[in-house]
Amino acid sequence: MGYVVGNIYVITAVAVIGGALFGFDIASMSAILGTQQYKCFFNQTGRNSDGDCGGPTASTQGGISAAMPGGSFVGALISGFVTDYLGRKRAIQTGSIIWCIGSAIVCSSFSIGQLVAGRFINGLSVGILSAQVPVYVAELAQPSKRGQVVGAQQWAITWGILIMFYISYGSSFLTGPAAWRLPWGLQMVPAVFLFFMFFLLPESPRWLAKHDRWEEAHEVLALVHAKGDTSAPFVLTELQEIRDMVEFERRNVDASYLELFKGHMIYRTHIGMFTQIWSQLTGMNVMMLYITYVFGMAGLTGNANLVASSIQYVINVVMTVFALLFIDRWGRRTPLLVGSTLMMIFMFANGGIMKSYGKPAGPGGLNNVAEESWDLSAAPGAAKGVIACTYLFVASYAPTWGPVSWIYPPELFPLRLRGKAVALSTASNWIFNFALSYFVPPAFENIKWKTYLVFGVFCFAMTIHVYFCFPETAGKTLEEVETMFTTPGMRPWKTSVQFQHVRQLEQGAVPSEKLAHLQTETAGEKRGPAVSQVA
Template sequence: MNPFTPQMHYYLIEQKLTTAVYKLSNMFSLTGKPLLYFTSVFVSLGVFLFGYDQGVMSGIITGFYFKEYFHEPTRAEIGTMVSILEVGAFVSSLMVGRIGDIIGRRKTIMYGAFIFIIGGAFQTFAVSMSEMILGRVVAGFGVGMLSTIVPVYQSEISPPHNRGKLACIEFTGNIVGYASSVWVDYFCSFINSNMSWRIPLFLQCAMGALLFGGSFLIAETPRWLLDNDHDEEGLVVLANLHGGGDIDSPLAKQEYREIKQSVLIHRLEGERSYTDMWKKYKKRVLIAMSSQMFAQLNGINVISYYAPLVFEEAGWVGRSAILMTGINGIVYVCSTIPPWYLVDKWGRRPILLSGAVIMAISLASVAFWMRLDFAHTPALVVISVVIFNAAFGYSWGPIPWLYPPEIMPLTIRAKGASLSTATNWAFNWLVGYMTPILQETIKWRLYLMHAAFCSLSFVLVYFTYPETSGINLEDMDSLFGDKSVVNTPDSRSLLGDRDTPEPDVPHSYTDAATDRLPAGMQGYGSAPSSRGGSVVGSPRRGNSVVGSPKRDFPQPPV
């Protein structure tokens, strides 16, 4: 009788693959900033796929061979095919809050990439509109997982002084994906066969395969590891990311203590359900959801999904419309670079406020030029659209993906991000589905409507959004005035002379646990948990990760 179950065989195979890839990764010996930037750029492939899938349809739907193969689909059919991806993404983004907490951020990225590959294959080899729609739904499941978990992963590996920069680099990956898809569409439009639309769809499968393979290489986030009591592995990852690979680095050990203190304090608060999150952190949840809602209502997907149709409406015809979309995509990519250097120095609020103003003016200009409909309308519409995209690219593009995971506590970070991302996809679907219909019915007034939403977003940010630049994730409780606060220098400076309760957490989080946990639970914190597996890049170094059993790290209960 074979004692091994299929689950055990799967586990052994995964362990062998993990070990092999880890040995390969050791050849590069990356630690510190090189490792941090390499990991950040690589996981940006997840949002690259989102951007690519978002833009690839914009050029395909205007192609002769695509329209001929699918029997001249109506605007409503096109709207359904394009926007159905958001339905799948909406569903999976709600599910991934729990999934990401259970299996970890790294495995969630891996499974999301695999599902995306399957969806891309369905689209590539589709022979009917129903198969194309099925492929879009399946790809949406993968995109929803990736778009939710990648920002969480990014925020949990980043130090506070450049967390915004790394998140903006991630968003640049999204727009590079969008721009790449537009130019692939343009060059493939010269192919006189159905390959003109099948090749662009196939390339998304190749990029998904690259992310899937690389997910075996990246490390699990230290905050998830510590939250699941993989303390030794968590400290090693912190040392590799922020301590130059030295587990005795004071910086790594200080961050380790602060994260673990936060974990233990929030663990005492009880359940981590969506209902509990809403009751305790209502303001944070509303900020996270509203930022993603206005990221869509501000009109970006009127351009992203239907840019060629917008340019055709303005007077550019056929391949010229795709070319204008490609030029717009290049400017779009370039506009995402300034926030790398502004977001942590200038702050989140000024970027959102200035972006909302420029976007409102640009969309109103698009409506004005289309209403006039004179000889220079095509050129003026292109200029206005390019300015709008540039404004979105440096403001409401990256910041709404940065805000939700950084303002949520660790214990409900994945759930908070999933709820905000689900909001994004719900309004993404609404805009994607309604745009071709509204373009036919209300025409130029559509752009005035989105300009009004830009104005509303300005008011919301001005009166309700706090500045989070440079603040530790563990100090967000202080910023929002919550009762559970980790006692760090940053949190004390945030509290100032306010009467907000400030628990006395000693330097050793073991003492904190002893003071706060009930009898029988004291010492809890370092025993390996059954809620997770190994982590790539996080081997246990010796019998004790800190080199001595006398260090002030908690020991497992006897």
Template sequence: MGFPVLSNLPAIRQARLGNLKHRISISTADPETAVEDITIHQLVHLEKPWYRVPSRVKLYTLLFPAAIMAYATSGYDGSMMNSLQTVTYWDDYFNHPRGSLLGILSAIMPLGSICSTPLAPLLADKFGRRWGITVGSIVMIVGAIIQCESHNFAMFLISRFILGFGLTFCTTAAPSLVAELCHPKERTTITAICNTCWFIGSIIAAWVTFGTRRIESTWSWRIPSLLQMFPSIFQLATVWFLPESPRWLVSNDRPAEALEALKRYHGEGQETDLVKLEFCEIQQVIKLEKETKLTSWKSLVSTSGNRYRLFLVLCMGVFSQWSGNGLISYYLSRVMDSIGITSTNTQALVNGIINIWNWLIALTTSFFVDKIGRRPLFLVSTAGMLLVFAGWTAASAQFSNDKKDQTAIAVLALIFVYELFYCIALSPLPVAYSVEILPYGIRAKGMAVYVLSTKGAVFLNQFVNPIGLANIGWKYYLVYCVWLSVEVAIAYCFFVETKGYALEEIAVIFDGEKEAILGPIAVIEKDIEVSHKE
């Protein structure tokens, strides 16, 4: 496939330092001062932290409900479906779905997401990131209302397809808007936090259902079903208070608006040195992408660098769902049944606690991604999951023989440890890593592919999981042990580090020093005045 090998990465990093700099005049008291080279990454270190800048506080306050909450809907759904299996009125109303029926009920939502994948990037690229979020939110609100009003299994199934269909529009446009609006100093942390919001939705659903399950009517499941629309309501209420992506504005011949957005949120209302440099990079990169026509679906596979990116994006989607986490997200009650913990009250309580545990770990990791790096986190996460899942499998096999409470508790403890390793990387990083390695011209399309691979993996996984658990019990876990071994090998051989690169500069890792889209603009012709700082 023409992928760069890991041994070449130090040379590639040196190429960046030597060639991806911009000539900037440094203004000092000394008129003889020479022209120096400086990068966006170096300028970012001179910036104040976000909490000391009102404009950035406002930006992130709006981004959270407007874009980041898109992931809460998906998390809400997984936890709700997990919890509804413990609700007697839901189970009785739909005639106790098990096996393939339960599988299709969970898998139909990702199938809806797959069906809307070709449309979502077209909307985000043609009309803007905000319209992608808006359309997706409206569709999901409709789906949640139908889900609440369902009178039979088919109606409930259709409503979940509609929810999935709308979700793709949001999860394609939202990460692009977040990455393209965030200040470079916080971009990695904020984009990493995006996917952790899956757990916010999951926590809310787990505890809402834990409370409503005591209602002695169908409202015990209709209320959680209706509340699934609230993340979308928050998005609709706030997304239009945000500016459009500066990169989208430049791409659509609206550079003045793009510069104004950068000044407002990255320069505290001023055309600072960082704003000037960002704006120049964005203009030049998008101009070259248009000239080279690297903006079509075909562009995803037209160069070796893009094929490498596509491979990593597919890995992110598949790994995030095929690492065994689907057993916990959608079928925890069936897993607990298999180790003798059959009390629905206990199952619902564990579901609520485990989601809080997961979110705290994922959120904490998000703040250290830039300090630790992506590659070390991926390696620790995949290797840790493999070891713990092997122990989980062995303990489950032991329980099938001795039926001891101590063994069941050991399995439950291993599930919590497994989630620790999963959340170290595969909760915060799939979206953040995917969105940053994709250049603007194919970012929306690449994120649609990410959604496609994620939902395709969920569809197959969630359809097969209940069948495997019902037919072969703990032996089904062996499949995940083998697959996690594959994940460790791929992470070690192919996952590259992007720490310390500005969004437009990451191209050099994948395209090389000569072919990178930044190569022709290594030096910006117009000097930028920078005030001297020690």
């Protein structure tokens, strides 16, 4: 088989580089769009009285920003077919190749059209990677660690944001187009590393089982869960659960996107899609991408604006650590409910502060960050309040909706549909990301402080939705989650975390007669064609 790496944490550390690429894009766009080098190269609005370039118009900048999530929407949708045909590994490697192509086009851009095209291609890559990295890691991880390692996708995004922001900030001191060509060129390096490192990682055992490669599936489970011991109790138990699920699915249904909208499956589909939709409607990515606009309205200019913006990226990285440490004990429902409630409070607070202490900036905007924006520079205390609420908002999102929005969808669906279902859920994320990227600059112009109220209302709505519709999936194997959804009368608000249950299962605490039966099969007793391939 030739697999070298079996440690789930090493596997995760490599795989989530795919998430870091999304972070690179957020940070580079956020840091670069406020620089004079970028504004002058792509200038459409002339110069102000100080001789500074105005850069692209608000609508054009919205289009440039939205090109990446637009491509990600398409990439996420096609990733379902790519991953089912090529496997999780090759799908991720394909995404890394596409990223390099897009980055090469972006960093060599000579026009807005080329920049938009390159960012759209980058988006195709991010769509594939953001959809399939969580699936890959979820299908490899032990149940008691699944939330932790899948949540590392979000942590990688935060690290990507932080690292690329400082690279872009350092590059801002260069003269001419090199100030933005350099960071957009350097972002190819992690994708190259991701591509080659994946040759050393195992394929998903569930994908292998689905394609009747049972011996390899058994070896991967043993490698990752028991240091190569193919007779370990948990390995045998999980293999049997996978076999039972594969055989059941083959007898009963075929896998297609259409099935996601049939019968009982539509309930899970709507939960998976809204997990990703709501994560966008929290306003977090808006805060990240256009943070220089927000702090510009608070009166910060130049390097002071960039440094203040970078602090929230540090907060994002640090606060996500709490989710990695505790998310499998906290579960999924509680972080979602707590996070949306806190974010609602801080959104409304920002809107109230801006309304009470600010005023329209007038033609030309404030500090040339947004035409007809909002001016808080005359009220330093209020400006600090907006900055503080923004930081607290990020601190609320980072350990809650940030990681859980990636953890939750792969847990909801059966094996036959998981690749396509997570692709559809992630595509929902990207189409709303696309819409918001395009909507926010004009929103700051036209409804100003009311933009915060819109997102505050969204946060209130998602709190109600989660409480009544989102069941708890933590503390269960992926096959047990399937059983939960097919049990009549399941009430989401009555489901709970079962962390100790899976810990006991991983330690071999299964019924002795079942374990003895599985060990006998592994020793050589045949029980049909599928089992003979595993034995």
